[in-house]
Amino acid sequence: MSLASNIFRTSLGRKYLMALSGAGLFGFVVVHMLGNLTIFAGPAAINQYAAKLHSMGPLLWIARLGLLMMVGIHIWTAIKLASENKRARQFQYEGTIEPVDIHRKNDIVSRYAARTMIYSGLIIAAFAFYHLAHYTWKVPQINGLDADFETFYVHEEDNGEKQITAYTTAMPIGEGAEGENAVDVYRMVTTGFGVWWISIFYVISIGLLCIHLSHGLSAMFQSLGFKTKASQKLINRFACTAAWLLFAGYVSVPISILLGFVK
Template sequence: MARSAVWTSTIGLKVAMAASGLGMVGFVLFHMAGNLQVFAGRDVFNAYAHFLQSLGGLLWIARLGLIGMVALHIWAATKLALRNYAARPQGYASLKSRRTGVYAKTMLYTGIVVLAYIGYHIAHLTLGVAHPEYFNALDELGRKDVYTNFVISFSNPIIAGTYVIANVALAAHLAHATTSVFRSLGLSVGRFKQPLQMVGPAVGLIVAVGNTSMPIACWLGVLSV
């Protein structure tokens, strides 16, 4: 097999998915940790947002890296999904699962939900086109008042509910994906197998609790303007 053929083989595509996925899991955790500063109040949160905006070129390098990872992940997933679908033209009358779970079986669907959510999320909080009412508000220090936009947006039960559902799908996706990454990259063997199998469910739980806590807190009025 030529070297180029390796990267388009079923294994090469899986490794591409795992590597890009690992980068995105890192981003999701970093993004969540940054956003949880909303619980520290307006000043801390706006200062954090201001810091990110002031990164300039670095911010665009990170964004282009993320876009590249998303594109690679979707390209590999599409090729593999079509191939896997074609590999069993006639299904079974009955095939029972012994090991696999709901997270693994719904990866494609939760992935599509997450993709749609990313589009909405960027339109909402990065571009300000989905709910523009408070997007350009400024705080008393003249910084963008991201805190007000955030809290008022999530006081709306439809917006908060959308984010909660999307983040539960994201958490379910990561629960299988993060464990799968280490198998695909060949690390989940021997003494590392058991601990690495726990990483997926742990990341899923952390993301589910962390990311849904923010819209729920705004919705319930725990965080207010």
């Protein structure tokens, strides 16, 4: 078999792909969260950050493409592996798991996160799609508001005379255009998460993402062959801590908005 088929067509090769794409996506999730957190530094910070990203032009598109590819590989391998898994085990046991050493039940029944990776993953994918539609493509019909995020822009230049502060002063609705003016991310986010059910959906999805990561982050080390009994504890702790930190970081935004800490 060729190198490519040894990677793409074997179980272990695909696990490598899954682990590496997962690692990339984890990196994205971390950076994205750090970006989100700039909201607590006020509108200027987050809008400026967004503007900087947008100004990168082709680089941004390369990053986006890379991200898309990773998502594609991650989902493709996941579906491929899951369907193989299903085929490999078509019968379920009738006996409920009741080991003779009953205290070992928890070892034998695998962790919830591990058992449900494909489901949490697919729901996260659906959420990510919605999230893109919500804030990136700005489809007005799904934001639960009368507002159209497409119209949220800010002034970029500091013009003391007209009392305009850069990146914080909203342009009136109708003014500003895609590509020419900076997007008022701050307003978009605070308005967007002002809708309680959207925030709840968001929190739940982030929760699933973190459950997914709590297993995925440790399994990644296993798939790449870095895990040993000695490092296992450390790796599991890292996965768990990272998942909780991400959860806290992401969820702090909608909660703060709903509770009125961020206006």
